[in-house]
Amino acid sequence: MSLNIEKIRSMFPVLHQEVHGRPLIYFDNAATTQKPKSVIDALSRYYEFDNANIHRGAHALADRATRYFENTRESIRDFINAREEAEIIFTKGTTESINLVAATFGRKFIHKGDEILISTMEHHSNIVPWQMLCEEKEAILKVIPITEEGEIIWESFLQLLTEKTKLVSIVHASNALGTINPIKNIVAKAHEVGAKVLIDGAQSTSHLDINVQELDCDFLAFSAHKLYGPTGLGVLYGKREVLEIMPPYQGGGEMIKEVSFENTTFNEIPFKFEAGTPNIGDVIAFKKSLDFIKEIGKSDIKSHEDDLLQYAANGLNEIKGFIPVGTAKEKVSVISFNIQGMHPFDVGMMLDAKGIAVRTGHHCTQPLMQRFGLEGTVRASFAVYNSKSEIDQLVESVARIAKIKNK
Amino acid sequence: MSSITDIQNEIIEEFSILGDDKESTIFYIMELGEQLPDFPEAERKEENIIKGCQSKVWLIAQEEGYNIRFLADSNTDITKGLISLLIRVLSGRTPKEIWEADLFFIDKIGMGNIIGSQRSNGLAAMIKQMKLYALAYQTKQNT
Numbered sequence: 204m205s206l207n208i209e210k211i212r213s214m215f216p217v218l219h220q221e222v223h224g225r226p227l228i229y230f231d232n233a234a235t236t237q238k239p240k241s242v243i244d245a246l247s248r249y250y251e252f253d254n255a256n257i258h259r260g261a262h263a264l265a266d267r268a269t270r271y272f273e274n275t276r277e278s279i280r281d282f283i284n285a286r287e288e289a290e291i292i293f294t295k296g297t298t299e300s301i302n303l304v305a306a307t308f309g310r311k312f313i314h315k316g317d318e319i320l321i322s323t324m325e326h327h328s329n330i331v332p333w334q335m336l337c338e339e340k341e342a343i344l345k346v347i348p349i350t351e352e353g354e355i356i357w358e359s360f361l362q363l364l365t366e367k368t369k370l371v372s373i374v375h376a377s378n379a380l381g382t383i384n385p386i387k388n389i390v391a392k393a394h395e396v397g398a399k400v401l402i403d404g405a406q407s408t409s410h411l412d413i414n415v416q417e418l419d420c421d422f423l424a425f426s427a428h429k430l431y432g433p434t435g436l437g438v439l440y441g442k443r444e445v446l447e448i449m450p451p452y453q454g455g456g457e458m459i460k461e462v463s464f465e466n467t468t469f470n471e472i473p474f475k476f477e478a479g480t481p482n483i484g485d486v487i488a489f490k491k492s493l494d495f496i497k498e499i500g501k502s503d504i505k506s507h508e509d510d511l512l513q514y515a516a517n518g519l520n521e522i523k524g525f526i527p528v529g530t531a532k533e534k535v536s537v538i539s540f541n542i543q544g545m546h547p548f549d550v551g552m553m554l555d556a557k558g559i560a561v562r563t564g565h566h567c568t569q570p571l572m573q574r575f576g577l578e579g580t581v582r583a584s585f586a587v588y589n590s591k592s593e594i595d596q597l598v599e600s601v602a603r604i605a606k607i608k609n610k
Numbered sequence: 611m612s613s614i615t616d617i618q619n620e621i622i623e624e625f626s627i628l629g630d631d632k633e634s635t636i637f638y639i640m641e642l643g644e645q646l647p648d649f650p651e652a653e654r655k656e657e658n659i660i661k662g663c664q665s666k667v668w669l670i671a672q673e674e675g676y677n678i679r680f681l682a683d684s685n686t687d688i689t690k691g692l693i694s695l696l697i698r699v700l701s702g703r704t705p706k707e708i709w710e711a712d713l714f715f716i717d718k719i720g721m722g723n724i725i726g727s728q729r730s731n732g733l734a735a736m737i738k739q740m741k742l743y744a745l746a747y748q749t750k751q752n753t
Contacts (some may be wrong), residue, residue, distance in 0.1 A: 223632045546686035548665055549640070552726070556632035578685075607640070 214239040225558030228593045233584035235428045246488040275490040284414040292473045296437035297405040298328040300424030305332040307449040315341040318367040322347040324377040327567045329403045353380040353529035368398040375407035379566040380529025381537030410535040412501045432492035433485035446472045453478040504587045508536035511585045518598035524609030528580045536585035544608035547579045557600045618715035625719040643690025649683035665689045671743035708744035
């Protein structure tokens with residue numbers, strides 16, 4: 204079924220504006236997606252009518268806010284098909300979700316000489332927390348190499364995976380290349396050696412159908428703002444049996460059962476990991492993002508985005524001087540590229556002059572850029588509200604820019 | 611040689627012809643970069659890189675009598691264009707002139723809007739480095 208893109212676009216107020224005298228074409232969706240009106244309205248409605256601190260409030264507003272807050276948790280559970288709501292922990296974002304695992308699971312279960320396995324295409328947020336942990340614990344960080352196309356080298360993964368591996372922390376879809384990793388197989392193999400698996404789902408959750416029970420991953424980290432939701436909000440999914448044996452993350456209110464000056468007992472999951480007043484308004488508004496995605500349907504979103512990706516690749520590949528970066532067989536709707544003889548910053552600025560928003564630079568994946576011997580790339584990333592006519596304009600602009608150095 | 615003020619007015623005039631079209635303005639800045647004299651390969655080293663620029667910028671200053679000659683280069687074409695504007699205004703002047711120069715053309719042509727905040731910070735870092743060279747040479751000449 205083909206989507207009514209005009210109708211979808213009408214739900215996003217921000218898209219209807221001009222930039223440098225031209226209609227905005229927003230192709231920076233891998234950095235953050237725009238928000239539908241329903242999300243914006245839910246956020247302002249919360250502050251206008253429902254604002255109260257959640258849990259333990261003995262009044263109507265607190266009760267209402269708590270109910271809405273927990274409704275979002277249920278929606279997230281449904282969205283990723285977790286067994287129960289207690290497995291859904293609210294965080295500030297993917298980065299905090301990963302740091303939470305490093306600070307709790309990592310602190311308790313990673314010891315001297317243990318190994319943590321990541322890949323070459325990780326975002327800095329899935330590298331640095333593990334480096335810090337490894338330094339503290341005298342553990343070893345190992346890196347799965349990738350091919351020229353930007354795919355994991357499976358044989359190398361199998362070689363690196365040993366009894367010493369305690370955790371595999373891997374990106375589902377690469378933010379810089381778009382590559383979709385075979386995570387189901389990775390989880391299965393890692394479990395064979397007794398390693399736990401964390402999946403960085405920041406880029407995959409908005410594009411792919413995610414079923415944590417089927418994937419059998421131990422953790423899944425993702426952000427609301429890349430899912431048409433508010434910024435400053437993320438999710439950590441963890442299997443109950445793993446979350447229960449993990450120590451708490453931060454100390455404070457909400458995460459305790461009883462406190463005396465001599466001793467404190469901790470609350471049950473998920474509250475054990477949610478110290479302090481959470482980002483209530485954004486959590487409540489986030490439900491509307493999930494409703495939006497559900498209403499359109501993940502499979503229709505994916506086929507629309509696949510269509511855009513193919514269409515853009517066909518057009519761009521024709522351009523003299525166009526160098527694609529990352530040509531994996533399985534990709535989300537991300538196109539990373541360079542223009543022969545030009546710096547990505549310059550290309551990005553010239554596209555901006557035409558109202559086209561892309562991202563340029565290393566995309567917080569410096570080791571990946573080093574792997575390809577690049578300083579950075581230009582990245583166009585597509586979402587459900589993008590159209591083929593917008594891609595036509597991208598292709599036309601890139602062709603004009605490329606001509607400067609590729610006559 | 612025209613004064614710093616005259617040259618800045620010339621630049622303002624040139625940019626005003628381009629009008630509001632951002633793309634043509636950027637193309638023009640890039641063309642200016644092509645006119646930059648070659649940068650000596652031996653000077654393309656870490657200590658000559660200006661801190662605070664997103665793209666790489668190398669800058670050196672050479673004494674020519676009482677004047678300072680600047681040589682610079684960048685790995686991005688737009689930045690090269692910006693450097694060439696600064697060199698056009700400031701190179702070949704006395705340290706005092708450079709140190710005291712009020713670079714009004716940048717605001718007058720609305721450079722901030724054309725190049726955005728990241729590159730504006732880089733441009734400010736380049737100006738600062740040129741002025742620091744001027745100050746150093748001025749101090750040297752006065753002692």
